[in-house]
Amino acid sequence: xxxxxxxxxxxxxxxxxxxxxxxxxxxxxxxxxxxxxxxxxxxxxxxxxxxxxxxxxxxxxxxxxxxxxxxxxxxxxxxxxxxxxxxxxxxxxxxxxxxxxxxxxxxxxxxxxxxxxxxxxxxxxxxxxxxxxxxxxxxxxxxxxxxxxxxxxxxxxxxxxxxxxxxxxxxxxxxxxxxxxxxxxxxxxxxxxxxxxxxxxxxxxxxxxxxxxxxxxxxxxxxxxxxxxxxxxxxxxxxxxxxxxxxxxxxxxxxxxxxxxxxxxxxxxxxxxxxxxxxxxxxxxxxxxxxxxxxxxxxxxxxxxxxxxxxxxxxxxxxxxxxxxxxxxxxxxxxxxxxxxxxxxxxxxxxxxxxxxxxxxxxxxxxxxxxxxxxxxxxxxxxxxxxxxxxxxxxxxxxxxxxxxxxxxxxxxxxxx
Amino acid sequence: xxxxxxxxxxxxxxxxxxxxxxxxxxxxxxxxxxxxxxxxxxxxxxxxxxxxxxxxxxxxxxxxxxxxxxxxxxxxxxxxxxxxxxxxxxxxxxxxxxxxxxxxxxxxxxxxxxxxxxxxxxxxxxxxxxxxxxxxxxxxxxxxxxxxxxxxxxxxxxxxxxxxxxxxxxxxxxxxxxxxxxxxxxxxxxxxxxxxxxxxxxxxxxxxxxxxxxxxxxxxxxxxxxxxxxxxxxxxxxxxxxxxxxx
Ligand SMILES: Cc1cc2nc3c(=O)[nH]c(=O)nc-3n(C[C@H](O)[C@H](O)[C@H](O)COP(=O)(O)OP(=O)(O)OC[C@H]3O[C@@H](n4cnc5c(N)ncnc54)[C@H](O)[C@@H]3O)c2cc1C
Ligand SMILES: C[S@@+](CC[C@H](N)C(=O)[O-])C[C@H]1O[C@@H](n2cnc3c(N)ncnc32)[C@H](O)[C@@H]1O
Numbered sequence: 001x002x003x004x005x006x007x008x009x010x011x012x013x014x015x016x017x018x019x020x021x022x023x024x025x026x027x028x029x030x031x032x033x034x035x036x037x038x039x040x041x042x043x044x045x046x047x048x049x050x051x052x053x054x055x056x057x058x059x060x061x062x063x064x065x066x067x068x069x070x071x072x073x074x075x076x077x078x079x080x081x082x083x084x085x086x087x088x089x090x091x092x093x094x095x096x097x098x099x100x101x102x103x104x105x106x107x108x109x110x111x112x113x114x115x116x117x118x119x120x121x122x123x124x125x126x127x128x129x130x131x132x133x134x135x136x137x138x139x140x141x142x143x144x145x146x147x148x149x150x151x152x153x154x155x156x157x158x159x160x161x162x163x164x165x166x167x168x169x170x171x172x173x174x175x176x177x178x179x180x181x182x183x184x185x186x187x188x189x190x191x192x193x194x195x196x197x198x199x200x201x202x203x204x205x206x207x208x209x210x211x212x213x214x215x216x217x218x219x220x221x222x223x224x225x226x227x228x229x230x231x232x233x234x235x236x237x238x239x240x241x242x243x244x245x246x247x248x249x250x251x252x253x254x255x256x257x258x259x260x261x262x263x264x265x266x267x268x269x270x271x272x273x274x275x276x277x278x279x280x281x282x283x284x285x286x287x288x289x290x291x292x293x294x295x296x297x298x299x300x301x302x303x304x305x306x307x308x309x310x311x312x313x314x315x316x317x318x319x320x321x322x323x324x325x326x327x328x329x330x331x332x333x334x335x336x337x338x339x340x341x342x343x344x345x346x347x348x349x350x351x352x353x354x355x356x357x358x359x360x361x362x363x364x365x366x367x368x369x370x371x372x373x374x375x376x377x378x379x380x381x382x383x384x385x386x387x388x389x390x391x392x393x394x395x396x397x398x399x400x401x402x403x404x405x406x407x408x409x410x411x412x413x414x415x416x417x
Numbered sequence: 418x419x420x421x422x423x424x425x426x427x428x429x430x431x432x433x434x435x436x437x438x439x440x441x442x443x444x445x446x447x448x449x450x451x452x453x454x455x456x457x458x459x460x461x462x463x464x465x466x467x468x469x470x471x472x473x474x475x476x477x478x479x480x481x482x483x484x485x486x487x488x489x490x491x492x493x494x495x496x497x498x499x500x501x502x503x504x505x506x507x508x509x510x511x512x513x514x515x516x517x518x519x520x521x522x523x524x525x526x527x528x529x530x531x532x533x534x535x536x537x538x539x540x541x542x543x544x545x546x547x548x549x550x551x552x553x554x555x556x557x558x559x560x561x562x563x564x565x566x567x568x569x570x571x572x573x574x575x576x577x578x579x580x581x582x583x584x585x586x587x588x589x590x591x592x593x594x595x596x597x598x599x600x601x602x603x604x605x606x607x608x609x610x611x612x613x614x615x616x617x618x619x620x621x622x623x624x625x626x627x628x629x630x631x632x633x634x635x636x637x638x639x640x641x642x643x644x645x646x647x648x649x650x651x652x653x654x655x656x657x658x659x660x661x662x663x664x
Contacts, residue, residue, distance in 0.1 A: 017526075040476050153441075154524040333473055334458040335497025337525065341443055342455070417474075 018042040021158050021168040023181050028300030028317035029174025030128035035077035035325040037138030047142040060121045063236035067116045069412040070318040076411040083127035088230045089114035091212030118227050151295040170339030172297050179302035188289045198246035199281040200239040207270025250280045292344040304355045322409035323350045329417050425510040426559035437513035440491020453646040461579050464659045468577050477502030482547040488554030492518035499527045506530045536567045545573040551580040556613045569627020581657045585614035588653040629660035
């Protein structure tokens, strides 16, 4: 029943009109669509997968560490209220490496707030879907696929494979690392050298309560993180392993896998059981050569893919979201065409430099790890919250990596637009 | 010669006629208007929101109000004003501009009443508007006094006028005329006749003759370091004002 719809004129189907089309309803695109709609910008979000598939346990086994500033973005877009019951505040972080047992200890009681939150990606997705349902100006079309995107000086037209046509002022590519929309626009990727590392990800149950403590160990093959999930007895693991070996480990029979796991995990939480599928994510670094084109903006992984050990992919995506919402809403309230070049240039100027910095930092740190820099890894794992709370450290980073990154978007400061 | 006064200057109209195709090119001959558009839009929007008690975060906050954009050119202000909810009429002495503006509005899906006519034609027909815009036009008209009193008379009771032009100072001669036209090449040479620039007091006097009082005045200043425009207290080059019917 495969039906081909040509991308040329003559396709007939209902015509929908909106301000912004967001292609990709993942963590980043979904939050963006909710935030735009909440601020009066009519938005249609398209995802190739059905909501039911997105919430399936086999679809995305990851959990995300959400930095405080990004929690504010989820809050300001109304998503947080739908997920707050299922998040785990990170109260303490303990960093260890092979040489010294307690390398660094960071306690929330010293600063008076959690360093961030852990949530399963499915929890965030569920929150986004619930928020969509509340918003009059947000429409989710899923499953739906894009057949053609036409971007003109006077507007954009997105044609779906089922023949539906959407006319908009702006198209946003939020369709992940292998962004179709980015490729269609001919925006090139800059690649980092391969790390030859794989992130092995899973959820485990453990006998003892984690008490909101995150652990990060620096093992010879790469970082190994235990991140607390809600309820006290589940944690998300991100276990970095060298490339060919990782795939072998991933395929090990249960008993042998468990033995490998425990040799790294240790017994401090008592008995441990793997309760999810094992996921393997090759670690690569990629960055779009530009974030904008005629009536097009890239956000999230479509714009930048970083080493997930940084725990920053979604966080940086949410920074893009906060900046783009601010620019678009500003334009909308001035009566300016929300897809105008000036609006997009403002977004790119705001975000790309910041991301270059982060990618460079992440990349450099992954490669040049030394004991002296351990606190920086810790910071990456816990999210920008930690970095922000260690101003001296932040200044150190920034100075070494070029200079100031400019003002934070309002949504990241918890301010209304 | 017959005793008919008109605001249209044939040379000015011919000049704009020759540039009528470039209105919507952000890097073209009207680049300065594009670059300071957001700042002046904010000025107009905020002044109107205060005057009419509207909430700027609302959807189409100015729904139910009428606005006329005098000397609308390609519609750089008319279109945003329509998006903000005003029922917009755009008029221009240069017929070709009205063509450009109409085609563009149609393409982006906005309904704007564009007409090739002069302010005095609207006045003669007894038309009145909640908001009258006279943006960067007074320095191009033939009869400034007639133009300003006519524009003032188009304002409904309870309404307002927003005006903008360039001041006649040494600084504006250097900056706006020599700088913008000869050094930075932002504008084609001969775009402006410095002698026709208007001091804020002259602008205010012209409006007063039509029954309006100027109630706010702001400078629009270019910051070369940040390559951006902002509202300031420096009226010496570009300035904006609002005026309302005298009590
Ligand atoms: C092992 C691992 C651990 C991580 N841990 C963290 C962490 O702790 N904290 C953190 O902040 N980040 C983390 N990240 C990164 C984070 O998961 C990603 O950065 C984030 O998911 C990116 O979101 P996105 O919405 O941009 O892209 P995606 O999540 O990839 O979403 C893309 C969406 O677009 C849809 N789509 C794709 N193509 C099309 C198309 N052609 N048409 C329509 N729809 C389409 C997809 O169905 C999907 O819903 C981790 C990543 C990895 C690999
Ligand atoms: C510098 S442009 C300003 C355009 C627009 N108001 C803006 O600010 O973007 C001046 C415009 O005034 C028009 N114009 C000149 N003399 C006019 C007059 N007497 N009556 C109406 N419009 C006039 C010109 O054709 C031109 O479009």
